[in-house]
Amino acid sequence: MELSVRPGAGATVVTAAGDLDIATSPELRRYLHAILDEHEAALCVDVAAVQFIDSSALGVLVSVYQRLAGRGQSLTLVSPHERLLRTFRMTALDQVFTIVSALPAGPAAA
Structure with missing residues (x-):
């Protein structure tokens, strides 16, 4: 697993x-929650290059979503591939997360 962060x-x-x-879920949890500690902005997690996601990683994303929702912010996932979208649909998480096929256009999102 590789993770990187940038302003968008x-x-x-x-x-x-x-x-x-x-x-990899423990590292993912530490990484994402550290970002939430440091940044007050909403969070967008780009999973376009993720090959596989299991229930433990989905649980991490749910915990991030709950933390953001508690402070009135959102979690958006970027998932253009059917292989991950199917997982979100099967778990009904497509009804929880905002899922987009690409990052929004903008000067910082390039």
Whole structure:
């Protein structure tokens, strides 16, 4: 798993690549919650380069969503590929998260 962060158009953007699974979920949790501690902006997690996601990683995303919702902010996922969208649909998380196919256009999102 690889993670990176940068400012984006109206949200902090985290890009994830590789597998998000039980082996990487603790690191993912630490990373995302540290970002929430440091940044007051909404969060956008780009999972376009994620090959696999399991229930432990979904749980991490739910915890991030709940924390953001508690402070009136949003979590957006960038997921242009059917392989991950299917997982979000099967777990009904497509009804919880805002899921877009690409990052919004803007000077900081390039």
